[in-house]
Amino acid sequence: MLKIEDLHVEVDGKTILKGITLDIAAGEVHAIMGPNGSGKSTLAYVLAGREGYEVTKGSVTYKGQNLLEMEPEIRAAEGVFLGFQYPVAIPGVSNIYFLKAALNAIRKHRGQDPLDAIDFMKLSKEKAGLVQLPDQLTKRSVNDGFSGGEKKRNEIYQMAMLEPSLAILDETDSGLDIDALKVVAEGVNALRGPERAMLVITHYQRLLDYIVPDVVHVLIDGRIVRTGDKNLAKQLERDGYSEVRDAIQP
């Protein structure tokens, strides 16, 4: 589904990603782990199309198309979803209205009819239940005055509503206590399926106890230095990143 080849990315003239190659098939869950500053969030933003990230080399193919050429909203319509590490607040715009506008924009792109208000509300209720998002939060302004946990649950709720093909979850576990983490993870797990790929970005192994990945990559200093199965994550937790870093130093 997603094929990244030798991806190099610069931000403000500084090279952050130095040759990433990654292949994610439908139905798979990949985890990217790495210390702070290793380029994890950069990878997420590049895939979602944020401005200011310059691809100097390499390619990204998504469902056979050149992903890098698409505008952010086209990527979203094509099924790329980014769960933000720091979801931004949009005062005065209600969550539910925002999502309805988004969902119908995406449906339109896919040649589907817009959902009417009743169907939409039904869907919303069902998906909100998935992450135990209280009803009133769906009516409040987007992320405005939400707690850290509420913001993250809201991201997963939106993901559930938009039903992406590729979900990129950027540090979805940061700032969550263990109970909130379980709720979010259960929400994510409920969305796993043969048609959907996921890229879970995290600093800690903790999240991967609940969202068990098929493949684990270790990203250090802009490069993937190790790839393995879920046990790699456990090993990292035990030994720390420095161990891996030392191991790869020539």
Next chain:
Amino acid sequence: MTDSSPKTLIQSLPSSFEAGPEWLRLLRGRAADALRAGGLPTKKTEAWRFTPVRSVVEAVFSPAEGDALSVVSALPEGVTARSLREVLESEPGLLDGRLDFAGTPEHFAALNTALFTDGLWIDVPDGTAVDTPVEITHAIGRAGVSYPRVFVTAGESAELTLIETYQGETVGGLTNSVVELDVGRNAKVSHVRIHENAGMQVGRVDVRQAADSVYRSTVITLGGALLRLDVRSLLDGKGAECQLDGAYLVEGEDHVDHHTRVDHRAPHCRSNQTYRGIASGKGTAVFDGIVIVHRDAQKTEAHQENRNLLLSDTATIHTKPHLEIDADDVVCSHGATVGALDEDQLFYLRARGIPADLAHAMLTYAFLESIIDRVGHEPTRTRMREALIARIPHGDEIREVT
């Protein structure tokens, strides 16, 4: 100065300027021309609409006698303080193009430029950082008009704390001061100004800040039949920062009028203003502050706050915080409040056994003390506190509990 008969301010302008270097004569001439053409402000002049300026414009004054601007602290090493008169005589070209750097002044500042006879030039050379403050004071002997003039130059990475005090019990005189501070790259200047003069006072502080410089001003005014002070800072270099704070206590029939202006002309600059005032009796307090963010001053952060307590129904408060923004990548805010002392706080203190009038005084003191608290230099802070305590009922008790 042969003629010392009382005159109005405009009448006191000579028809021509004969003394001093040519550039200064030109500077004075231009200021005088502007004054003769435009006159002094009236109530219709927007920036003066709340100031009872007529009482000054129409009054007659003799030149003040025995007024003196003097350095009262020891001068830290590296810092020089010279008489302006002496500099203009011995090195006439030295200050050419450096005074009135903000452009041809108008109104009272123009009057100062035309008529100042002496003043001080305080210079802190590049890289000179001094801990001990330089203190200058202006005192008036007999009532009359005086034109204190101070020019401060702080070189690159220089650091200075300047304390100015304006004192005098004489009623009926006018002090019309101009202070200019040219703050170099990466320099840090703290400027404290205390007004305890009973007379009429009009003052202007003009600051020009080069890149990465920091200027902090704290003005405390405790009295003055009519006091009008304009503090203006021009953020001229990238990364400059200024903080303008003020505390004012207005009683009797006094009128105290604080104006500020911050010009963000360069990107990545920050400014912060906090003015707090209390008006009681038949006093009038005015705050009129403006922040201007020019077209290219992106990444500006500017905040302005004015809080007031109105303690009697015969007092008046005007406040006009004001933003003019022509750049888009900015974070700006301002706020203003006017109100009485907080009933809940008063009740809380009284419920703890503090008598009502003391509770009242404590909260009044605390309201202004938060401004004084921002002064970095401890002895100065203590002095400002003392000056405030002296003006507030139950001062001695307050000193003990705070």
Next chain:
Amino acid sequence: MSSATESIDAILKKKYDAGFITDIEQEYAPPGLNEDIVRFISAKKEEPEWLLEWRLKAYRRWLEMKEPRWAKVSYPEIDYQDICYYAAPKSKDDAPKSLDEVDPELLATYEKLGIPLHEREVLAGVAVDAVFDSVSVTTTFRKKLSEVGVIFMSFSEAVQEHPELIRKYLGSVVPVSDNFFAALNSAVFSDGSVVYIPKGVRCPMELSTYFRINAAKTGQFERTLIVADEGSYVSYLEGCTAPMRDENQLHAAVVELVAHKDAQIKYSTVQNWYPGDENGKGGIFNFVTKRGLCEGERSKISWTQVETGSAITWKYPSCILKGDDSIGEFYSVALSNHRQQADTGTKMIHLGKNTKSTIISKGISAGHGQQTYRGGVKIMRGASNARNYTQCDSLLIGDKCGAHTVPYVDVRNSTSKLEHEATTSRIGEDQLFYCRQRGLAEEDAVSLIVNGFAKEVLKELPMEFAVEAQKLLGVSLEGAVG
């Protein structure tokens, strides 16, 4: 409407769609202003002598006054002798007696603007007075309203039918010499709406006046007077449009509101005068004096305005809070795109005890637009326990526009409390990216964020018009991004 995005999509593609010209035979006064013109207008309206004298007095005062230039707007000198002060569709003989006699071309005009004048087609529950250039074309639902004693008619008719009402209240809130434009209006006003709600009556429907400038080189000078008697309630809305023309046109209106004891007036404006093109050519100069008097105890006046049109906007809908416990409110969204300039705000004058005022102002600047909030809050000596809360926020889109905030605060009562807050910010890159990541196009995202920014004000509008106002914000932002 099934999809919000779709509707915004459609909106963004629309131009100023009220910009057409109605081709109709009109009668004009010759251009220029002098006493004869004032007499001409008064004679056209068959006005009583006292009203003519009132106009002439205003005219003479106007001659002595200077055009105010303190607002932060710049525009070329207005030649008051080059304006036509009266233009009216030529009627067959007299004023139309019923809708059937109204020129079909006029009906079609309002139809096109979405304001059907046939009562059976009319927006449910909204009575409309349609003012075309200098005259009122028709007023709907008059009969139904008169059953409960509500007077809702054009100014000209009210002068004939209720002279005592006009004489009592005309100029009572905005005196003839209040300001230059008010004096001008008082001399030459040609029509407008009059509303009277009797004691204890809750007006059964929304009242609305729709102003249309059509004729070229013509100014519109209308006058609105609303009197709510004790314990009554009325919600009133005005809408405004004009054709796209290359020259500027002057609009100088006066609105006076009087709320007696326990009465409430809710006054909403959706102002969409032609703003000029993207280079600032053409557009309406909108100089308007609006003021409400909360005369009685516990009375309330609420101004809500959505200002998206006009090349120049100069207006400060104000409240004089005279009655004890009276309430004044001002909710405003003003948008300046392209070369538009708006200097707008309010004045709240607290005279009575326990008076309260709330000011919420949202300014949006885009393109080369200039926005100034100018507000005054005065709490006078006798206004014990007065309260004011002011919040004005500015949103900047692009780096060529400007946003200015100029509040004047004057407090003379020690038991009163006033709070003013203002912020200025721009649409954040991160907000835009977040929306786009969820599938919204950039322009939709901007529109969404702007509507969110303005929401606190939009929710104050009557339902029917809130939707209209949201659309307008979208249309007016066209070309602001990218």
